[in-house]
Amino acid sequence: MKYAHFEPSVEKFAEKRGLPKTKVTKLKKAVDQWLDSVRIDPWYPAGLVAAESMGEPATQATLRTFHFAGAAEVSVTSGVDRMLEIADALRKIKTPSMRIYLKEPYSKDEDKAREFALSIQETYLKDVAKISEDYFSREIRIDLDEGAIEDRGLDKDTIVSKVAAKVKKKVEPEGNTIVLTFGEDMPLMKLRKLRMSLEKLHLSGIRGIRFAVVGKDGDEYVVSTSGTNLKAILKHKAVDHTRTISNDIHEVAEVLGIEAARYVIIEELKKAYGDMEVDLRHFSLLADLLTYDGYYEAVGRTGVAGKKGSVFARAAFEETGKHLTEAAIWGEVEHLKGVVENLIVGLPVKVGTGRVKLVMKLGE
Amino acid sequence: MAAKRSIMDHVLVPKARILSDDEVSALLEKYHVQKENLPKILEGDPVVKELGAKKGDVIEFERNSPIAGKTLYYRVVV
Incomplete structure (x- = not known):
C-alpha cells in the first residue's frame, strides 16, 4: 500500500469480513485512491x-x-x-487549572482522593486566622478560626509551632488567640512588616494551588484544581505522573x-x-x-x-512605519512570495492557480 | 519503591531520539532544506536535557496523530 500506516487497519477490516485475497488487494487499491483524492x-x-x-x-x-x-x-x-x-x-x-490523575489506591477511594485534594490546597495563615496589630502596646494578635482550621485539615499545634519558628520566640496561645508582644524598642515599621509576612506564612499545601476538588472520570477519581504547579505535583507520590496535565x-x-x-x-x-x-x-x-x-x-x-520574512507582510499587519523605515535603512529586499505582499502590489497571489504557469503544446 | 520519574513517561511527551549524522543528511536531502529551516527546539527544553542532545543535533519525534496515525516530526536543537 502507498499509505503504509493504514495497512493494519485495512487488513483487520478484511479479516473481520473474511474477504478473499483478491478482494483485499482491490480494497487496498481503493483506499489508496481515496486517500489520494483527499490529499490537498x-x-x-x-x-x-x-x-x-x-x-x-x-x-x-x-x-x-x-x-x-x-x-x-x-x-x-x-x-x-x-x-x-x-x-x-x-x-x-x-x-489556570490542572487535572490531576491519581495512582491507586487514591484513584479508587473517594475519601483518600478528598484527603489528597485537601492536602495540596495551599493554606496561608491569613486563611485560617485574623491578624491584627496594635502599635500602642506593640502587639500582634492572631485570632485562629477553629472552623477554618478543621476545614483545611490542619491542627492548632502545628500552626502555633510554625508561627513560633517564624518569629523566633516562644509562643503561648490562650485559647484560640496568640498574642505576640514586643518590647518598646521594636520599630513600628518592623511590626507592620512582620504582620504582613505572618499573613503569608505558608502552612500546608503546594504553592500555587488555590483550590482543589474531586471529580469522577470513568471509574476513577480525579482532582481538578484552580491554580497550577505542575512541577511540584508531578513529584507527588500519589499522583499519576504520566497523565496529569495543566x-x-x-x-x-x-x-x-x-x-x-x-x-x-x-x-x-x-x-x-x-x-x-x-x-x-x-x-x-x-x-x-x-x-x-x-x-x-x-x-x-x-x-x-x-x-515574517517579507517587509510588506509585516508592515501590513502592525507598526507599518517602523517596518518600512527599518527596511529602507537596512536595504531589505521584497521578494513578493507571500500572499499579503502580492495583494498590496496588485499581482496574482502565489497560491493555487496563481502559482502555476501553463504552456500550450502545439501540433499534437 | 518506583523507579525515578521521568517526563518521557508522560502521555503528552512523544517518543524522541537523536538522529545520527547520516540520518540528518538523508533527511535534509529528502526535504531539500537546510538545517536551520527545520523547526527548532531550545537547548533548555526538558526533552533535550533528558536525551542529552547538544546544539545542532536533530531530534526525531514520533507523534501520535489522531488523523495521520504515527507521524515523524523533526526539530533542530538551538
Whole structure:
C-alpha cells in the first residue's frame, strides 16, 4: 500500500469480513485512491483555510455568554476569551487549572482522593486566622478560626509551632488567640512588616494551588484544581505522573517540553471551540506554527506575524512605519512570495492557480 | 519503591531520539532544506536535557496523530 500506516487497519477490516485475497488487494487499491483524492492539492492555501475555519466560528462565539453554576466546580475560561489567551500566548491566564490523575489506591477511594485534594490546597495563615496589630502596646494578635482550621485539615499545634519558628520566640496561645508582644524598642515599621509576612506564612499545601476538588472520570477519581504547579505535583507520590496535565501552556512547555505544549495547545483549542466543529488539522497547523521556534509564542507582532520574512507582510499587519523605515535603512529586499505582499502590489497571489504557469503544446 | 520519574513517561511527551549524522543528511536531502529551516527546539527544553542532545543535533519525534496515525516530526536543537 502507498499509505503504509493504514495497512493494519485495512487488513483487520478484511479479516473481520473474511474477504478473499483478491478482494483485499482491490480494497487496498481503493483506499489508496481515496486517500489520494483527499490529499490537498499543490499550492493549496492551507494556512488561509485554517485561519478562516477558525475565525468564522469565533465571530459566532462572541455572542455567547457562559455561566457557571454550583460552588464545587473549578471554573475554566472558555469561548473567545480562551481562544485569545491561546493565540496571544498570555503568560498569566485567567483560570489556570490542572487535572490531576491519581495512582491507586487514591484513584479508587473517594475519601483518600478528598484527603489528597485537601492536602495540596495551599493554606496561608491569613486563611485560617485574623491578624491584627496594635502599635500602642506593640502587639500582634492572631485570632485562629477553629472552623477554618478543621476545614483545611490542619491542627492548632502545628500552626502555633510554625508561627513560633517564624518569629523566633516562644509562643503561648490562650485559647484560640496568640498574642505576640514586643518590647518598646521594636520599630513600628518592623511590626507592620512582620504582620504582613505572618499573613503569608505558608502552612500546608503546594504553592500555587488555590483550590482543589474531586471529580469522577470513568471509574476513577480525579482532582481538578484552580491554580497550577505542575512541577511540584508531578513529584507527588500519589499522583499519576504520566497523565496529569495543566492548561497553562507556558508551564507545560517548561516542565514537559515544547512537543507536549503543542498537544496542550490543540487540546485547549478544541475545548475553547467546544461544540463548534472545526477540523483538528487547522488546530494542529496553528499549534505547529506557535511552537515552531522551540518556544510557545504569540501570533501577534511580537511573535509569528512580526517574524515574517517579507517587509510588506509585516508592515501590513502592525507598526507599518517602523517596518518600512527599518527596511529602507537596512536595504531589505521584497521578494513578493507571500500572499499579503502580492495583494498590496496588485499581482496574482502565489497560491493555487496563481502559482502555476501553463504552456500550450502545439501540433499534437 | 518506583523507579525515578521521568517526563518521557508522560502521555503528552512523544517518543524522541537523536538522529545520527547520516540520518540528518538523508533527511535534509529528502526535504531539500537546510538545517536551520527545520523547526527548532531550545537547548533548555526538558526533552533535550533528558536525551542529552547538544546544539545542532536533530531530534526525531514520533507523534501520535489522531488523523495521520504515527507521524515523524523533526526539530533542530538551538
